[in-house]
Amino acid sequence: MSDIRIATAEDQVLLDKEAKYCSYGDTVHYIEPPRIFSRCEGSYVWDTEDQAYLDLQMWYSAVNFGYANPRLNNALKQQIDTLPQIASQYLHKGKIELSEMIAVDAKKKFGLDGRVHFNVGGSQSIEDSLKVVRNASNGKSLMFAFEGGYHGRTLGASSITSSYRYRRRYGHFGERAQFIPFPYHFRGPKGMTKEEYGSHCVQQFARLFETEYNGVWDPKVGSSEYAAFYVEPIQGTGGYVIPPMNFYRELKQVLDQHGILMVSDEIQMGFYRTGKLWSIEHFDVQPDVIVFGKALTNGLNPLGGIWAREELINPKIFPPGSTHSTFASNPLGTAVGLEMFKMTSEVDYGAMVMAKGKYFLEGLQDLQKRFPIIGDVDGLGLALRCEICAADGFTPDKATLDYMVEEGMKGDMVVDGQKLGLILDVGGYYKNVITLAPSLEISYPEIDLGLKLLEQLLVRATKR
Numbered sequence: 001m002s003d004i005r006i007a008t009a010e011d012q013v014l015l016d017k018e019a020k021y022c023s024y025g026d027t028v029h030y031i032e033p034p035r036i037f038s039r040c041e042g043s044y045v046w047d048t049e050d051q052a053y054l055d056l057q058m059w060y061s062a063v064n065f066g067y068a069n070p071r072l073n074n075a076l077k078q079q080i081d082t083l084p085q086i087a088s089q090y091l092h093k094g095k096i097e098l099s100e101m102i103a104v105d106a107k108k109k110f111g112l113d114g115r116v117h118f119n120v121g122g123s124q125s126i127e128d129s130l131k132v133v134r135n136a137s138n139g140k141s142l143m144f145a146f147e148g149g150y151h152g153r154t155l156g157a158s159s160i161t162s163s164y165r166y167r168r169r170y171g172h173f174g175e176r177a178q179f180i181p182f183p184y185h186f187r188g189p190k191g192m193t194k195e196e197y198g199s200h201c202v203q204q205f206a207r208l209f210e211t212e213y214n215g216v217w218d219p220k221v222g223s224s225e226y227a228a229f230y231v232e233p234i235q236g237t238g239g240y241v242i243p244p245m246n247f248y249r250e251l252k253q254v255l256d257q258h259g260i261l262m263v264s265d266e267i268q269m270g271f272y273r274t275g276k277l278w279s280i281e282h283f284d285v286q287p288d289v290i291v292f293g294k295a296l297t298n299g300l301n302p303l304g305g306i307w308a309r310e311e312l313i314n315p316k317i318f319p320p321g322s323t324h325s326t327f328a329s330n331p332l333g334t335a336v337g338l339e340m341f342k343m344t345s346e347v348d349y350g351a352m353v354m355a356k357g358k359y360f361l362e363g364l365q366d367l368q369k370r371f372p373i374i375g376d377v378d379g380l381g382l383a384l385r386c387e388i389c390a391a392d393g394f395t396p397d398k399a400t401l402d403y404m405v406e407e408g409m410k411g412d413m414v415v416d417g418q419k420l421g422l423i424l425d426v427g428g429y430y431k432n433v434i435t436l437a438p439s440l441e442i443s444y445p446e447i448d449l450g451l452k453l454l455e456q457l458l459v460r461a462t463k464r
Ligand SMILES: Cc1ncc(COP(=O)(O)O)c(C=O)c1O
Pocket: 060, 121, 122, 123, 124, 126, 150, 151, 152, 153, 232, 236, 237, 265, 266, 267, 268, 269, 293, 294
């Protein structure tokens, strides 16, 4: 094991400038000194000393199709040479065709007519969805959301994000969520199967509507004080928690009975991360609104947006100018988004991601057998989790995972003569979960490599 890594003289100059000129409000330095990177390709990034790191988190799932994906990069380059910029009030082909692709796909999958609109970034798209559901419910500002849920850090989005930490200093603008337990089976009460626990969570939620005295429902007029339930079908920041397959179907029945909309936040799990375009597709329900961002452009442009049912978003009910950003539907973003849709319709991404995910998960299960500190592993497609615990395999052990992340960033592991670092993301209610989001283009030998690197980190952690 090597000592703490020292920044190079050149990096140190930059770090000193960062300390003086950059607000730290928009970032978190998970390791000290933070690494500075200079190039990327496929599943790898290289630091300023040209040290390669295998990336198993891909910019929190924004780069699903690999760094510097040639086809998507070329789409951007071509757009730069034709129509790189145009004010949102004018139209361009890319915006219309991308909206059509998303809406036609939704019609096919959910049997619903709907429309798409764009904004910049995930949180801003969440804000737009809040406007849509507030508007459709005559201005109701209360939402349901999950414990462990994450929807972004603008004021509205952080109001429906479970961590009070993100709200503590800023107060509220009127939006507010009631947080409902998510069926996190590994940490749920003992004695129930995963499905039983899913039903149990729905029943607990349904209890709220049994009488007016539970605070959310007026049985006299049949109206809830809550406009929508915001769900991440698979929890992202919450630790890639996969609910039982019966869960959303049963939850949606309760919502439909009480006139509450379901908003599926696909910002992290969308675009084939779980083997489907939208992760909600695994659960056999019709969402009312879908919010997307991140991998729409493979991280090349901050384009995000929403799809909503026609009844909620048609121009009569949600008139022109209801939301706007100068950069919404910018042609560089829509060009890459469109190319991404074409690319993923030519190859069976669903089957490919499910097969790679199964292989990766088997490798994690094998590690779990050999390392008692792995309490839980699970996965859906290439959204995989590995929960690091104390020797009892249950007590969350954040300190050990932090240590593993730091060791990975040293870039000093050797596999088959190759010196490498490993980039991991940390999530989970107790910050003890490796949330694995490898490139969907990752090769099988690269998955093997990732597992070998993880094994080396586990050995280091165990010997510590
Ligand atoms: C599920 C989910 N929703 C919303 C967001 C916020 O998106 P952005 O960071 O682009 O504002 C994120 C970002 O990680 C996310 O994972």
